[in-house]
Amino acid sequence: MKADAPRADEASKLEAILASPWTTLALVLIAIGQQIAGHLDCDVSWFITFAERYVDGAVPYVDITDPNPPASFLVLAPAIRLARALGLAAEPVVAGLVFFSAFLAIAFSALILRSGAPRTREEWGLIANLSVFLLLVAPALAFAEREHLALLALAPLLATLAASAEGGRVARPLRILAGLGAGLAVCFKPFFALAIIAPALAIAYRERSLRSLLTAEMATAVGVCVAYGVATLVFFPGYAHYALPVIADVYQPSRETAVNLAFRSLAPVNLALLGALLIASARGVAPAAVRVCAFASAAFLASFFLQGKGWMNHAYPGVVLALLAWSLFALGDDPRARAAREGRLFKFVFLPLLIAAPFEFGAHMLWVNAEEHPGLRAAIQRVAPSHPRVIALARQLDFGHPVTRQLGGVWVGRPNALWVASFAAYLSKGSVDPERRALLQDYRRRDLAGFAEDVRLRKPDVIIVEDKETREWAIKQPECATVLDGYEKTGQSEEIEIWTRKRRDAVAPSPGAA
Numbered sequence: 001m002k003a004d005a006p007r008a009d010e011a012s013k014l015e016a017i018l019a020s021p022w023t024t025l026a027l028v029l030i031a032i033g034q035q036i037a038g039h040l041d042c043d044v045s046w047f048i049t050f051a052e053r054y055v056d057g058a059v060p061y062v063d064i065t066d067p068n069p070p071a072s073f074l075v076l077a078p079a080i081r082l083a084r085a086l087g088l089a090a091e092p093v094v095a096g097l098v099f100f101s102a103f104l105a106i107a108f109s110a111l112i113l114r115s116g117a118p119r120t121r122e123e124w125g126l127i128a129n130l131s132v133f134l135l136l137v138a139p140a141l142a143f144a145e146r147e148h149l150a151l152l153a154l155a156p157l158l159a160t161l162a163a164s165a166e167g168g169r170v171a172r173p174l175r176i177l178a179g180l181g182a183g184l185a186v187c188f189k190p191f192f193a194l195a196i197i198a199p200a201l202a203i204a205y206r207e208r209s210l211r212s213l214l215t216a217e218m219a220t221a222v223g224v225c226v227a228y229g230v231a232t233l234v235f236f237p238g239y240a241h242y243a244l245p246v247i248a249d250v251y252q253p254s255r256e257t258a259v260n261l262a263f264r265s266l267a268p269v270n271l272a273l274l275g276a277l278l279i280a281s282a283r284g285v286a287p288a289a290v291r292v293c294a295f296a297s298a299a300f301l302a303s304f305f306l307q308g309k310g311w312m313n314h315a316y317p318g319v320v321l322a323l324l325a326w327s328l329f330a331l332g333d334d335p336r337a338r339a340a341r342e343g344r345l346f347k348f349v350f351l352p353l354l355i356a357a358p359f360e361f362g363a364h365m366l367w368v369n370a371e372e373h374p375g376l377r378a379a380i381q382r383v384a385p386s387h388p389r390v391i392a393l394a395r396q397l398d399f400g401h402p403v404t405r406q407l408g409g410v411w412v413g414r415p416n417a418l419w420v421a422s423f424a425a426y427l428s429k430g431s432v433d434p435e436r437r438a439l440l441q442d443y444r445r446r447d448l449a450g451f452a453e454d455v456r457l458r459k460p461d462v463i464i465v466e467d468k469e470t471r472e473w474a475i476k477q478p479e480c481a482t483v484l485d486g487y488e489k490t491g492q493s494e495e496i497e498i499w500t501r502k503r504r505d506a507v508a509p510s511p512g513a514a
Contacts, residue, residue, distance in 0.1 A: 015122060015126065016122065018125075018126055018129060019121075019122045019123075019124075019125025019126045019128075019129060020125065020129075021125070023129050024125075024128060024129050024132055027129060027132045027133050027136065027137055028132060028136065030137055031099070031132070031136035031137045032099070034137070034140065034358075034363055034366045034367060035095050035143060035366070037366055037367050037368075037369055038141070038365065038366030038367065038369050038370075039091070039366075039369060039402055039406070040091055040094065040095065040143065040144055040402065041141050041142070041143070041144075041145060041313070041402075042372055042397055042398040042401045042402055043145055043146075043313065043397070044094070044143075044144045044145060045091075045401040045402035045405050046066075046397050046400075046401045046416045047066075047068075047072050047073050047076055048076055048079075048080070048090050048091065048094060048405070049064075049401065049404070049405065049411050050064055050066060050072070050073040050076075051073040051074075051076040051077045051079075051080050051090075052080050052090065054073055054074075054077060055077055055080050055081060059238065060073065060236055060238060060239070061236060061238025061239050061241070061242040061243055062238045062242070063414065064414055064415075065238075065242060065243075065414045065415045066243070066415065066416065067243045067246050067247050067251045068146075068189075068243070069187065069188070069189075069232060069239065069243070070232055070235075070236050070239065071146075071184070071187035071188050071228070072146060072188065075149060075184075075188075076090075076094060078097070079093045079094045079097050080093075082097075091405070094144055095143070095144065098143065098144045098148070098149070098152075099136065101149070101152050101153075102132075102135050102136055102152055105135070105152040105153070105155045105156065105181075106128065106131045106132065106135065106155070108155075108156045108159075108174075108177070108178075109131075109155045109156050109158075109159035110124070110127070110128065110159075111174070112156055112159040112160050112163050112170055112174055112178065113127075113159045113162065113163050113168075113289070114163075115163050115168035115169055115170050115171075116162060116163030116164075116165075116166035116167065116168035116288070116289070117166040117167070117168070117287065117288070117289075119331075119332075120332075120333075123331050123332060126327070126331055127327075127328070127331070130323075130324065130327045131324075133357075134320045134323055134324055134357065135148075135151070135152065135155075135320070137357075137358050137363075138320060138323075138357040138358050138360075138361060139316060139361055140358045140359075140361040140362045140363035140365075140366055141312065141313075141361055141362030141363075141365060141366060142312060142313040142316040142361045142362075145313040145316070146188040146189065146313075147188075147313050147314060147316045147317050148313070148316060148317075149185075149188065150184075150185040150188045150189070150192050150317065151185070151316070151317045151320065151321075152181075153181040153182065153184045153185040154181060154182055154185040154192070154195060154196070154296075155181070156174075156177065156178035156181050156182075157178040157179065157181060157182035157196060157217055157221070158195075158199065158292050158293065158296055159178070160174070160175055160178045160217055161199050161200060161203060161212060161288075161292045162288050162289035162292040162293075164203075164211075164212065164215075165203045165206075165207070165212070165288035165291070165292070166287070166288045166289070172216055175215060175216040175217040175220070176216055176217065176220050178217045178220075179216065179217035179218065179219065179220025179221040179223075179224070180220055180221075180224060182196050182217065182220075182221040182224075183220065183221040183222070183223070183224025183225050183228070184224065186221065186224075186225050187224070187225065187228045189303075189307075191303035191306055191307060192300075192303065193225075194299035194300070194302055194303055195296045195299040195300050195303070195317070195321075196218075196221060196296075196299075197299070198295040198296060198298060198299035198302075199291070199292040199293075199295040199296050199299070200212045200213055200218065201213070202291060202292075202295045203288070203291070203292070206291075246420060246443070249439060249440070249443065250420055250423045250424055250427065250440070250443055251420075251423065252308075253427055254308075254423040254426060254427060255308030255309070256308055256309060256310040260310055261304075261305060261308065261310050264310065265304075265310040265311075265312075265315060266312060266315035266319055266360060267301065267304060267305070267310075267315065269315075269319055269353060269360060270297065270300075270301045270304070270315060270318045270319050270322055271301070272349060272353070273297075273319070273322035273323060273325075273326060273349065273350065273353060274294060274297060274298060274301070274322050274325075276326075276345040276349040276350065277290075277294060277322070277325055277326055277329060277345075279345060280329065280340055280343060280345050280346070281329060281340075284336055286329055287328065287329070289328045290325050290328045290329045291325075293321045293322070293324045293325035293328060294321075294322065294325040296317075296321050297317075297318045297319075297320075297321035297322040297325060298318075299318075300317040300318035300321060301318040303318075304318060312360075312361055312362065316361060319353075319357070319360065320357070323350070323353065323354050323357060326346075326350045326354075327354070330346055330350070371403075372398040372399075372402070372403070373398070373399065373403075373493065373494070373496055374493075374494075375493040375494065376399075376403055376464070376493045376496055377403050377406055377407065378493075379491045379492065379493035379496070379498050380403065380407060380462055380464070380491065380498055381407065382491055383462075383490040383491040383498055383500050384407070384409075384461055384462045384498075384500060385461055386408070387407070387408045387409055387410065388407060388409045388410070388460075388461040388462045389409065389410045389412045389458065389459065389460045389461045389462070390403075390404045390407070390409045390410065390411055390412065390460055390461070390462045390463075390464065391411070391412050391413040391451075391454060391455060391458070391460040391462075391463055391464070392413065392416075392417055392418075392463070392464040392465075392466070393418065393451070393463055393464065393465045393466065393470060393471060393474055393483070394417050394418065394464060394465070394466035394470065395417060395418055395419055395421075395422035395466060395470065396417055396419065396466075397416035397417045397419070399417065399464050399466055399496065400413070400416060400417060400464060401416060403464075409462075412454060412458035412459075412460045413451070413454050413458075414450060414454055415447070415450070418447055418448065418451055418474075420443055420444070420446075420447040421443070421444045421447035421448050421451075424440040424441070424443040424444040424447070425440075425444055427440050428440045428441065428444075444477075445477075445479055448474065448477050448479035448480045449479040451479075451480065451483065452479055452480050452482075452483045455483050459501075461500060461501060462498060462499070462500055463484070463487055463498075463499040463500075464496065464497075464498065464499075465496065465497035465498075465499055466495075466496060467495040467496065467497070468495070468497065471484075471497065484499060486501060486502055487499040487500065487501055487502065488500065488502050
């Protein structure tokens with residue numbers, strides 16, 4: 001008994017440190033530091049470009065194209081306008097607004113949770129610091145991705161579900177605001193609706209009541225989604241004409257193999273956390289907040305598998321919510337919480353994965369500002385004019401972004417890469433119905449023809465070519481046979497080729513140009 005006293009005192013001191021406002025400040029500074037040290041991911045960089053083109057008057061899904069719904073670029077449009085008003089680059093303004101949004105999400109969720117089960121001051125400190133760590137430090141390269149933004153927007157609704165299940169009475173205005181955030185989360189991707197439905201159904205089933213489904217926040221979320229769907233069709237008709245068919249015919253059917261999704265992604269981390277939590281809580285009923293986070297995590301994991309791409313950012317919300325569920329399960333001084341903290345699953349599953357969370361999402365790459373393709377930026381700078389006009393003959397967007405923005409260049413392509421042609425070619429392999437094959441070949445031809453048209457009309461200074469194999473494949477296609485005429489290979493970075501305009505074909509600078 002006496003020997004246990006020093007250990008208890010040490011544990012108490014550690015918890016006090018972890019719950020301290022000074023720890024909050026340290027975590028915020030670490031989060032800011034890693035974003036300053038690195039750069040926003042290729043997806044975010046691309047949608048900043050999309051938002052800039054939209055603000056400048058380009059017609060979405062016509063002058064610039066992407067399969068994602070309008071929320072993907074609309075959410076960044078205010079940052080673009082603010083950055084221009086302040087005379088700043090878009091990237092730091094986007095990052096700053098995401099930090100501000102995270103602060104609002106955490107504060108708003110804490111306000112809602114206070115109407116639920118009572119918690120000690122130290123528990124509130126631990127919850128706050130875990131939230132800061134998981135929502136600002138852990139995202140790393142997934143920072144400002146749609147999954148990150150969706151989780152921030154969804155957090156108040158999850159807090160509302162938890163507080164209500166704990167017997168709390170959340171004020172109606174707060175419920176409506178939580179519903180607005182949840183609706184916004186679904187606007188990014190319809191898959192995210194699962195993270196609302198799953199915990200709400202779980203609570204309704206446990207209480208044998210539909211109360212958690214027929215609420216102001218749920219009605220508000222549904223209203224936002226319906227209004228957004230109608231507005232998309234009215235104000236962005238190109239989405240229905242261009243994006244929806246591409247999604248149905250090419251984007252969604254293009255999936256990673258089941259083996260890669262199950263074993264070569266972050267899905268095992270999510271599964272391990274949820275499985276360990278299920279085992280640890282098997283002897284008793286987990287608190288409502290734990291159940292809400294766990295079911296939302298499982299829903300995001302289902303979304304990860306439904307999307308079928310295996311990308312890191314797709315895994316982020318599920319992993320983070322599973323870590324938060326574990327954290328809430330082990331908080332407090334009651335016997336259940338103490339048993340959880342002393343158990344092997346806590347020590348050998350949860351803690352290691354919690355500490356490693358930032359590295360699971362690329363923090364090590366942020367701190368050294370690792371390029372998506374090391375050496376590519378320098379290779380382009382050696383042969384290209386300042387502020388070059390750029391396009392990429394590549395299958396993935398990370399060949400063109402963020403390097404175009406880092407060079408102060410101008411992206412002249414309509415899509416971010418030849419991903420439609422690449423996916424269509426992939427889906428055409430093997431035993432494919434003739435009608436389906438013809439449809440896919442039509443998509444491939446249109447994508448290549450569009451690329452050739454962008455090169456011909458918009459006259460890029462630089463064409464980034466993914467590799468020799470991609471170049472040889474492209475110029476064998478009738479639509480792109482002459483696409484490199486007037487260009488010459490002037491640089492290379494590993495397998496990536498840099499093609500620039502031949503001197504006699506270079507566009508003469510306008511009078512007075514710097």
